[in-house]
Amino acid sequence: MSGGKVDIKVVLLGKAYAGKTSLVERYIHNRFLGETVPYQNTIGAAFGAKTVTVNNQNVVIGIWDTAGSERYEAMSRIYYRGAKAAIVCYDLTDKSSFDRARFWIGELQKYEQGCQIYLCGTKFDIIEDNPDLRTVSERDAHALALDVRGENYETSSKTGKDIDKIFTKIAVDYLASKTAHKNEVDADIVELRKHPKKHLCQGCS
Numbered sequence: 001m002s003g004g005k006v007d008i009k010v011v012l013l014g015k016a017y018a019g020k021t022s023l024v025e026r027y028i029h030n031r032f033l034g035e036t037v038p039y040q041n042t043i044g045a046a047f048g049a050k051t052v053t054v055n056n057q058n059v060v061i062g063i064w065d066t067a068g069s070e071r072y073e074a075m076s077r078i079y080y081r082g083a084k085a086a087i088v089c090y091d092l093t094d095k096s097s098f099d100r101a102r103f104w105i106g107e108l109q110k111y112e113q114g115c116q117i118y119l120c121g122t123k124f125d126i127i128e129d130n131p132d133l134r135t136v137s138e139r140d141a142h143a144l145a146l147d148v149r150g151e152n153y154e155t156s157s158k159t160g161k162d163i164d165k166i167f168t169k170i171a172v173d174y175l176a177s178k179t180a181h182k183n184e185v186d187a188d189i190v191e192l193r194k195h196p197k198k199h200l201c202q203g204c205s
C-alpha cells in the first residue's frame with residue numbers, strides 16, 4: 001500500500017427518475033429496492049461514500065446524489081462544485097432524459113472544467129428484456145461522450161451491470177491524472193534547478 005488515502009468527490013446529475021439514487025444504492029449497499037420500495041424523489045441531495053483500493057492505494061469515493069427535479073436545479077449546481085468526476089445519468093427508456101444529460105454536460109463544460117464526465121445510460125435490464133423500449137442508441141450516447149472526452153456506460157441497478165466498473169474507472173482515471181500532474185510539477189522543479197537565474201527578477205541583480 002502506498003500509504004495515506006486519496007479522496008475523490010463524485011457528483012451524480014440527471015433528470016428526475018433517471019435512476020441516480022438506485023445507482024448509488026447498488027454501488028454502496030449492493031442492493032436494489034425498486035421492487036419493494038416505491039419511487040421517492042430525492043430532495044436537495046444525498047451523500048454516501050465508499051472506500052476502494054486501486055493500484056495499492058486507498059481511495060475514498062464521496063458521492064453526491066443530486067435531485068433530478070428541475071425545482072432543485074440551482075441546488076444541484078452547488079453540489080458539482082469541485083467535483084473531480086460527474087456521472088451524468090440518462091434513462092435508456094426515456095429520450096427526454098438524454099436531452100437533460102446534454103444540459104448537465106453543457107453546465108459542467110462551462111463551469112467545472114476540471115470535472116471528468118462519465119455518461120451513464122441506466123435501466124439496461126429493461127431494454128435487455130424488451131429491446132423495443134430503447135430510446136437512446138448506443139451510437140448517439142457514445143458520440144456525445146466522445147465530444148466531451150468522456151465515456152459512456154450502460155448500467156442496471158437491478159442486476160448490478162457495470163456499476164462497480166464505472167466507479168473503479170473514476171478512481172483509476174483520477175489517480176492517473178494526479179500522477180501526471182505530479183510528474184509535470186517534478187519536471188518544472190528540475191527545470192527550475194537547472195536554470196535558477198531564469199526565474200529571478202529581471203534587473204534585480
Ligand SMILES: Nc1nc2c(ncn2[C@@H]2O[C@H](COP(=O)(O)OP(=O)(O)OP(=O)(O)O)[C@@H](O)[C@H]2O)c(=O)[nH]1
Binds near residue numbers: 157159
Ligand atoms: N428496472 C430498473 N428500474 C430502475 C433502475 N434504476 C432505477 N430504477 C427505477 O426507476 C425509478 C427512479 O429511480 P431513482 O433511482 O429513484 O431515480 P433518481 O434519478 O434518483 O430520481 P430523483 O431522485 O427524482 O432525481 C425507481 O422506481 C427505481 O426503482 C434499473 O436499473 N432498472
